[in-house]
Amino acid sequence: MINWPNFVSQCFNGLVLGALLALISSGLTIIYGTLGVLNLAHGAMFMLGGYAGWLAYSYTGSFIVAVIAGSLFVMVVGVVMERVIIRYFYGRPHEDQLLVTFGLGIVFVEAVRFFFGSLSKAVPPPPGLVGITPIGFMFYPTYRLALLGIVAVALLALYIVLYRTRIGMIVRAGIEDSVMVDALGIDVYKVFMLVFGIGAMAAGFAGIVNAPVVSIAPDVGEAILVQTFVVVVIGGVGSFLGAVLGGLIAGEIISITSMFNPGYSYVMLFAAMTLVLVLRPYGLLGTAGRE
């Protein structure tokens, strides 16, 4: 019954989607872990990355420039957002933080809709990565294959920044106890700003590198946001490796279910999340007390 080449290619699709979700989710989860703010505008960051990249591409025609522009623009948006609004919400209840980031998400989406319309925009893959590549017994789109590599490199870079640098050490210490980090004489608010910028950039980067695969539209971030939540619940809040693991699981579930009936992919995703909540309430790699 199962068409094996099709199955394998769906598994590959799952891997690509999973890596992408892992990158976006790790951005969300390090922001939450360090700052204690769940950024409901994170999906909009993904969307903004795509649009900024698309704009850069349409002026320069260079995919590399598009990726750099998309990532940097979203990082700047993240930093400004943190400086102008989010930092006044550290002392307010979680509910207020959710409300304000939700509202900001809508503002971003509607602003893009206002300036660029609702029609979707496409960014072609860079020359050299167009077409399909034979891998053993099947053909696979070249760019998707490259995308897997690109996202893997980005995740590795994020990992190195978090686990192998001084600033990463401070961020991880901040996830455990930001008050203590502050007390140690480190300007924790500067770190907060940086973390928000990096976390947003992860989503923005994902937004532009994914643009050749799925064309961008103002509301493209919404579905991504929901999937990201599932990833974080499965992986555990505040855990980078949890986000990677959860991302891959979610990506495979969505892709493999879609092969049979796309309508059930969310049901399966939800079933997996429920299972995790029942068996390991704090997520696969999460620890208690990070809420």
Add this chain to the structure above:
Amino acid sequence: MLKQRPFLIEILTAAGLIAAPFVLPHIGFAPTTINRILVWGLFGIGFDILFGFTGLLSFGQSAFYGTGGMVAAYLLIIVGFPHVVTALFIGMIVAAIIGYLVGLIALRRTGIYFAMITVAIAEVFYFVEFNPLSHYTGGENGLPGVPTPVFNLGFTTIRFDTDFSLYTFLAFWYFVGIVIALRIVRSPVGAVLSAIRDNPLRAAAVGHNIHSYKLTAFVVAAAYAGFAGGLLGVMQGFMPPDAFTFDTSGQLVMQTAIGGAGTLFGPLVGAAVWLFLSDFLQNAVGLGAAWKLVLGLVFVLLVVFLRHGIVGGLADLARRVTGRAAHHEAAESDPTAVSPAVVAAESTPIVQFSPSPRRPAPAGTGEAILQAEGVTKRYGGLVANDRIDFTVWRGELRGIIGPNGAGKTTFFRMLTCEVPPTEGRIVFEGRDITGFGVTRVCQLGLTKSYQVNQLFTRLTVRENVTIAALAEKRGPFRLDMFRNLSGVAGLDERVAQTLALVHLTERAELTVSELAYGEKRRLEIGLALATAPSLLLLDEPLAGMSPRERLETVQLLKSIARGRTMIVIDHDMDAIFELAERITVLHEGRVLTEGTPEEVKRNATVQEAYLGGVAAA
């Protein structure tokens, strides 16, 4: 929120609903807009009980709104069910059942996890509606042809098929919804819900099964959503599939925040503002698709600057205008500001020997009320408590002392079942309570006052004590949603008694944030007392007090100790030696010694533990 002039709000609501269709069109509301406001308002009442009153922010209410609406529409159109109202009720019941099942999953976690899970679940409903169930729901086309209600009274037939007649139909149900919600909010259940919002930890510790109450709020919200969803179909003559979208949940959240959460009317006001502005911006101003951008900006500004929404802001304003004078008076009688009157009052004995609430002791005193046998607590490699054997006799006032890090607080946390011991067992009144959990042991008559205040900060002193007393009067969980608070037998007496005992009778109507520190400490003890414990544990009741406050509190402890068993931890040696009949000394997680204050004072090992051997000679 607990006490109000009877039926004033209900009457004003009715008057407003009657006046609205005659007034609102003159200021630019279209008749269909008014009807839509009512549906959103009703949808929002349930959501406000969940969010504003219980503190659970759900971004997934669209699931229940859509489900209720689809079930009712399916019954009316496909099945050919003739009774509109019955179909609406069936839709509501199905939504409530779904709400119960979803709540079981979503309420496993709180805070942002809860928000994320509700988003995810609502998205599942959206996809299920569109694909696997599209045969029943019409998929992306929805279900057109929902009939309007018709009542055949024999001599005449009433049809609700014009905008105005539909208004009366919707307004009737909105009114019913508000009346029910007001009853819920004023009931004991409502009081517990607001306690959960303010401090879930303490709500559980005074003996409420908070999980069941949260689930109740979730189901109530789902039921309101389901009914409102049904009304949406009736109003439009068409059940739209976009009732299931994330946008629906988001719009509800935003309207509630704009109008003011925790007010019941906030969602209605928010919907009026939202829908009016969207009409106005699109048509009158001609913004076209940019209306949502403007509304989004307005929303962000509101969240930043007007924290309690429009209704909350107006209420704050009204309080500031009318309540200013009374407020000042209250602030001036603050006992920390030593006025001559207070000094005079102080010289009179503080202890009035109000009878303190206490459960009748089982016959035969002189037996052990609490026994800890070989209780050990390990955190990884750290041994906080090491094989502690400990017995407290009925009627005793026991002190526990020990240097910092001796394991006193850990020991208390195990006695009240906040944390389970790694080894050993705890027996209270002859029953093994190891692993029972705080709520259950509090119901059995064992509770503690916390080292760091755990109060319901947004509520008044009276409401705080009421919530604690309710747990003992009503048990861990009870669904008396339609009973008035005053209907709980013996509640008012218990509250008055407790307030008198901790000397807060005069301060009863102030919110906790307005109290002085010493008063908050007394209220902390009052919360524990109001549950009528037969064994009361006090974790550093004197911590952080001024000398005068200490004096008062020692007097207070003496007065409540009469005929009650108490265990007190404190660093204030003078106070402990004065209060306690027997003292247990903990050191490095073990019992160092136990005896009368005199014996403990003379004990060389105790002196060594505290002073490092200097005074041992």
